[in-house]
Amino acid sequence: MSKELVIKNIFITGGSGKVGSAVIPELMKAGYKVRALRFDNEETPEVTEIMDGDLRDKTLAKRALKDMDAVIHLGNCKENRELFLESNVSGTFYLIDEAKNCGHIQQFIQAGSDARAGIYYYPRPFPIDENFPHAGYPGYYPLSKVLEETICEQMRIQYGIPITVLRFSWVHGQDDILAHATLKGPQWGVPIWKEIAETPEQKRFVAEGLDAACRMDHVDGTPGMRHIVGLPDVVQAVMRAIGNKAAIGKAFAIAAPSPFTYDVLSEYISKKLDIPVLRFSVPEFNDFRHDISFARSVLGYAPTYDIFKIVDEAVAFRKAGKKRIDTKYIG
Numbered sequence: 383m384s385k386e387l388v389i390k391n392i393f394i395t396g397g398s399g400k401v402g403s404a405v406i407p408e409l410m411k412a413g414y415k416v417r418a419l420r421f422d423n424e425e426t427p428e429v430t431e432i433m434d435g436d437l438r439d440k441t442l443a444k445r446a447l448k449d450m451d452a453v454i455h456l457g458n459c460k461e462n463r464e465l466f467l468e469s470n471v472s473g474t475f476y477l478i479d480e481a482k483n484c485g486h487i488q489q490f491i492q493a494g495s496d497a498r499a500g501i502y503y504y505p506r507p508f509p510i511d512e513n514f515p516h517a518g519y520p521g522y523y524p525l526s527k528v529l530e531e532t533i534c535e536q537m538r539i540q541y542g543i544p545i546t547v548l549r550f551s552w553v554h555g556q557d558d559i560l561a562h563a564t565l566k567g568p569q570w571g572v573p574i575w576k577e578i579a580e581t582p583e584q585k586r587f588v589a590e591g592l593d594a595a596c597r598m599d600h601v602d603g604t605p606g607m608r609h610i611v612g613l614p615d616v617v618q619a620v621m622r623a624i625g626n627k628a629a630i631g632k633a634f635a636i637a638a639p640s641p642f643t644y645d646v647l648s649e650y651i652s653k654k655l656d657i658p659v660l661r662f663s664v665p666e667f668n669d670f671r672h673d674i675s676f677a678r679s680v681l682g683y684a685p686t687y688d689i690f691k692i693v694d695e696a697v698a699f700r701k702a703g704k705k706r707i708d709t710k711y712i713g
């Protein structure tokens with residue numbers, strides 16, 4: 383029998399980002415000692431130790447992993463042709479390679495993404511699960527997520543590095559769902575409704591600055607289906623994975639309890655905000671649904687943020703007058 387994981391000290395990257403800034407307080411509450419990588423002097427939640435640095439720096443990993451038992455790697459520059467190879471791909475390699483060299487990292491949690499499987503861009507098995515091979519959609523970000531995971535897989539095969547990959551679906555916190563699915567919102571995510579407006583009614587809404595709950599349809603008029611995830615459920619997945627011996631060497635799809643369809647979403651937002659529904663026909667979109675049963679059974683992952691709860695919290699966020707922090711869209 384391999385020995386149990388004893389994790390007390392965690393090095394986290396991306397701790398100032400959307401996922402990291404929600405994960406850190408939970409790690410601290412759970413009693414872990416957390417060393418957070420701070421990049422570009424970004425605001426970072428309270429941690430045991432801040433380490434300023436850049437994932438592109440080859441010398442960082444040795445300092446960063448010193449005395450650590452685990453790594454939670456969330457740092458990523460997203461869609462950026464100039465930076466993704468150095469920041470995301472080399473950055474991941476440097477950390478895992480140091481985990482190999484130092485020999486005291488008991489678990490390395492890597493943030494994966496459903497972008498690695500080309501969801502919505504290409505037709506996919508329904509539902510899609512972890513066994514579907516890497517085949518990202520166009521863009522440097524999906525390429526990066528595939529390369530990051532490939533490094534993880536090989537370093538696990540070649541050197542037995544204890545890696546856990548959590549493949550998040552599109553993460554929604556604050557008022558993200560309204561920013562995505564209303565016309566007057568910041569137009570966050572794809573499609574960008576204002577850009578695809580083509581019918582006289584759609585154009586009038588845009589020209590007059592009217593708001594609407596946007597419903598994405600297929601060309602036959604049936605509503606599109608998408609499977610996103612609420613930020614608190616992502617945090618739950620990380621907390622259930624850390625220190626969990628059964629999670630070592632595995633990749634997990636992390637998504638909401640169920641997918642949503644745009645008819646249900648747009649009608650719900652319409653009622654909540656008292657705005658009309660505006661329908662858009664989008665030929666390029668392929669429905670997708672994640673099979674999260676593996677995370678449920680191995681991690682005990684029990685997501686609670688269905689689309690209604692995600693919308694309710696987004697509405698509450700706006701009603702409370704909270705200020706939205708812009709985040710980069712692509713998962």
Ligand SMILES: NC(=O)c1ccc[n+]([C@@H]2O[C@H](COP(=O)([O-])OP(=O)(O)OC[C@H]3O[C@@H](n4cnc5c(N)ncnc54)[C@H](O)[C@@H]3O)[C@@H](O)[C@H]2O)c1
Binds near residue numbers: 402493712
């Ligand atoms: N947000 C999503 O919808 C989503 C979906 C699937 C997967 N993911 C993955 O989860 C992880 C976290 O995503 P997020 O949404 O919190 O990202 P984010 O963009 O909010 O935060 C990323 C963090 O990485 C840091 N970073 C960027 N370049 C760096 C560098 N060179 N050195 C050090 N730090 C650097 C940034 O400063 C930022 O704090 C990423 O790996 C992302 O690919 C996110």
